[in-house]
Amino acid sequence: MEQEALKVKDVTVSFGKKVVLKNISFTVKEGEFWGIVGPNGGGKTTLLRTILGLIKPDTGFIEIYGLSPKEAVKKGYVGYLPQRLESFLPLSGREILSLVVKDEEKLEDLLDLVGMSHKGDVPFTKLSGGERQRILIAMVLAKNPKIFLLDEPNTGIDIVAQDAFYDLLRKIKRERNISLLMVSHDVGVIANFVDKIACLNRTLHYEGDPWKALNCQLLKELYGTDVSVFVHHPECKGCHVFRIS
Ligand SMILES: Nc1ncnc2c1ncn2[C@@H]1O[C@H](COP(=O)(O)OP(=O)(O)O)[C@@H](O)[C@H]1O
Ligand SMILES: [Mg+2]
Incomplete structure (x- = not known):
């Protein structure tokens, strides 16, 4: 049976009166590569910081190989690449x-x-x-680490370097059996490389097959109206653009 690496269960986080994450649940199996997408302020960084044990959820819990985030971090199970370097x-x-x-x-x-x-x-x-x-x-x-969290590591990297970067992440996953959880603002590119996508804007709008996340209704719900999504296909070396309005 595939082992559960990370379990997020009914997690709600608020800052003062503002609810930033509401009832978030998902489970990452060992060796899976997940992409987390969503608009600015949608709670992506907050989710990573909660997984790292830096923020205590109001309700719900997180387990990393059955341990609390703090215990897992202490044991060196969690690696983290912050948004700014x-x-x-x-x-x-x-x-x-x-x-x-x-x-x-x-x-x-x-x-x-x-x-x-x-x-x-x-x-x-x-x-x-x-x-x-x-x-x-x-x-x-x-x-x-057993789990590697990356917060928008592809910001400011050009598209060719970006493909090489994703290839590196896949190699790491393959050779070391590490689970990867990567925040990205680029749903169209990330869909090519990850096993699963979670779409986050306060609540979890979607989790699962990356290509099914590229659906107009869902993206409209997630980002609001009038967004253009660039879908980058490495095989045909072209981009599809579809506009949601
Ligand atoms: N330490 C904090 N105190 C108060 N509000 C915060 C704090 N951290 C984040 N927020 C708020 O929570 C929301 C989600 O932020 P964040 O998780 O950084 O979003 P994202 O990474 O998806 O852009 C934002 O509205 C942000 O202003
Ligand atoms: Mg962020």
């Missing part, structure tokens, strides 16, 4: 990694996994946004 360390990727990985072979394996062996000695500040991110991903993976 501001770092101006004068160190190279290899030096940064050596701060958390003592074993040299393990360090080189990680650099290789994220495709950065050849640029390991370049100062972090000289790397592109996507390359910096790969070094940070290697740092997160150094702790061998």
Whole structure:
């Protein structure tokens, strides 16, 4: 039987009187790749912070391999790549990694996994946004998490680098059997790469098959009226645009 990695059950979170997440329930099985989409302010970051045990839900609960978020984080089960990566360390990727990985072979394996062996000695500040991110991903993976949460990691990365980035995430999932939960504003692109999509705007509007999430009625409900969705198909190297109004 497939193991449950993450269970979110009837979770409600509010800040003062404002209910930001309402009765959210879903279950991520071991090794699944989930995308979380929804409008700004829809509660995506709040959901990740709740899974990390930084916010205590008003009602409901979260379990990570049967443990509470705090216990799971303490055991190193949860990796997290935050939305903003501001770092101006004068160190190279290899030096940064050596701060958390003592074993040299393990360090080189990680650099290789994220495709950065050849640029390991370049100062972090000289790397592109996507390359910096790969070094940070290697740092997160150094702790061998079972679940990896990523908050809009593709913001500001061009579309070619973005495809390579998704390929990297799929490789990580395949080689390490890690469950991935990734927040993205780009429902049309993410549908190509993930196993499941959760559409979040205070409540969970949809969870399941990514392609079924690309449905006019659902997107209208989620984002309101008048949004254009760009659907990127790597195979036909083209984009469909459909407009919802
Ligand atoms: N610590 C906080 N205190 C008060 N309100 C917050 C806090 N964090 C988030 N919010 C509010 O909760 C809502 C959801 O925010 P967020 O989870 O960041 O959305 P998203 O990541 O989907 O853009 C927003 O209206 C935001 O202003
Ligand atoms: Mg956010």
